[in-house]
Structures are given as structure tokens and as C-alpha cells.
Amino acid sequence: MMNKIETQRLILRQWQPDDFAVFAQMNADPEVMRYFPRLLTPKLSDIIANKCQQLIEDNGWGFWAVSLKSNAKKSNAFIGMVGLNEAHADMPFAPSVEIGWRLHKDYWGQGYATEAARASLKFAFETLALDEVVAFTAVINKHSQLIMQRIGMTDTQENFYHPMLEPSHRLAEHVLYKITWQRWQAIFNQ
Numbered sequence: 001m002m003n004k005i006e007t008q009r010l011i012l013r014q015w016q017p018d019d020f021a022v023f024a025q026m027n028a029d030p031e032v033m034r035y036f037p038r039l040l041t042p043k044l045s046d047i048i049a050n051k052c053q054q055l056i057e058d059n060g061w062g063f064w065a066v067s068l069k070s071n072a073k074k075s076n077a078f079i080g081m082v083g084l085n086e087a088h089a090d091m092p093f094a095p096s097v098e099i100g101w102r103l104h105k106d107y108w109g110q111g112y113a114t115e116a117a118r119a120s121l122k123f124a125f126e127t128l129a130l131d132e133v134v135a136f137t138a139v140i141n142k143h144s145q146l147i148m149q150r151i152g153m154t155d156t157q158e159n160f161y162h163p164m165l166e167p168s169h170r171l172a173e174h175v176l177y178k179i180t181w182q183r184w185q186a187i188f189n190q
Contacts, residue, residue, distance in 0.1 A: 005064065007119045010112060012064035012082060015053040019065045019078040023049050026080065026104050035141040037164075037171060052081065061123065063100065066116050068107075079107045082116035084124055087134065090163040093176060096134050097124060101147065114150045118188070121151060125181045132180045136160075138171040145175060152187045153177040 005012040026032045027040035027048075040048070055062035061084055067077035080103030087096045099120055101113045124130045135153055137144040145155075156176045165172040 005119045005123060006069070007115050009069055010116050010119070011067050011069055012116055012119060013067065014056050015049055015065045016078075020046055020049050022078045022104065023081070026102065029105065031105050032102065035138050035144070035171060037169065052083075055085070061128065064116075064120075066103070066112070068112075079104050079112065082113060083120050084128075084133070088163075091136075092160050092163075093134055093136075093158075096132070097128075097130055099124070099133050099135050099151075101144075113147050117147060117151045121179065121184055122188070125184050130181065132178050135177045136174045138162075139173045139175055140170070145177070148177040151179070152183060153179040154183070 004014070024040070024042040024045040027045040028042070030039065033039050052063045052065075056064065063081045063083040063085055065078055066080050066082050068079060080101065082099075082101040082103075084097050084099055087094045087098045089095070099117055101117055103113055121133060124133050133153075135144075135148045137148075139159065148155075154177060156178055158176050160174055160176060161167050161172045162174050
């Protein structure tokens with residue numbers, strides 16, 4: 001069963017066919033993909049979107065498509081993806097559930113990633129009953145680290161080298177943030 005999440009300004013929902021082209025545009029944008037190893041072809045972008053769609057179909061959660069409530073009636077309301085995913089088995093902190101986001105650059109700096117990420121954490125703790133959620137990014141990606149801090153996550157100080165990148169790659173060293181259910185409860189459910 002698909003879980004749709006609504007916040008004050010956003011809808012986190014299942015992917016729709018109209019989302020794929022905008023997602024491909026985002027994944028081909030050097031600014032959006034600055035902290036990823038490479039730009040994605042439309043074909044690879046579609047594969048990822050299909051996988052996100054299938055995981056939501058199978059599990060009821062995942063990296064949801066995000067749209068603005070004010071644009072909900074428009075056919076191209078997709079602004080990016082935010083949500084939860086099981087961390088890849090090669091990661092040093094696996095098994096775990098990660099939180100992540102990728103928004104179209106037209107929607108940066110407006111608090112949308114933070115708003116959607118908080119809603120995703122609420123789902124992780126209240127619906128999935130997880131004990132903790134992790135997040136990771138390249139050490140140089142200060143913007144994502146700020147979002148991690150805004151949603152109550154703390155830096156574990158356990159940096160690691162991403163297993164899919166050469167250690168010499170500029171993005172190889174990653175920070176690992178986490179938030180426990182107890183910390184989330186203390187911050188957001190006082």
C-alpha cells in the first residue's frame with residue numbers, strides 16, 4: 001500500500017509518468033549533481049525513477065516524488081524526491097535506513113527539503129517504528145549537512161570512504177549523520 005504524506009506545503013507521493021522528464025533534467029544538471037560522481041543519462045535517470053516507484057509500490061515507502069500543494073492540479077508539479085531507502089549493503093553502517101533528498105534547483109533555499117525530510121523522519125519513526133535513521137554525503141557537501149542538522153541529525157564523526165568511489169576521488173570521503181527515535185521524540189514531540 002502506497003503511503004502519501006502531506007506537509008504544510010508539500011505532497012510526498014508515488015511517482016507519476018510526468019515526473020520522469022523533470023527528474024532526468026535534474027540528473028543532467030551539473031549544479032544539481034555537483035556532489036554526485038557523474039551526470040545521469042535520461043535512460044539511467046528513468047531506471048532510478050522506476051526503481052523508486054517500484055520500491056514504493058512494494059513497501060509503501062521509499063524516495064517519494066515531491067510536489068507543491070499549490071501546484072497539485074498542474075500536470076508537472078514534480079519538484080524532486082525526498083524519502084527513505086535501505087542503505088546499500090556495501091556501506092559500513094548497513095543494514096540501516098537512510099534519508100535523502102534531491103530537489104530541482106528552482107526550489108532550493110525555500111525550506112522544502114527540510115520540510116519533506118522532517119515528514120519522512122516522522123514516517124520512519126511513527127509508521128515504520130525504526131530505532132534510528134542515517135544520512136550521508138560527501139564531506140564537501142555542506143548544504144546537505146545543514147539540512148541534516150536542521151532535521152535534528154548529529155554528525156557521528158565516523159567519516160568513511162564511499163565503497164563505490166576510488167579513495168582519491170574528490171567525493172570519496174563521506175560524513176555519516178544519524179538521528180535516533182529518542183532524539184527525534186525529544187526535539188519534535190515535546
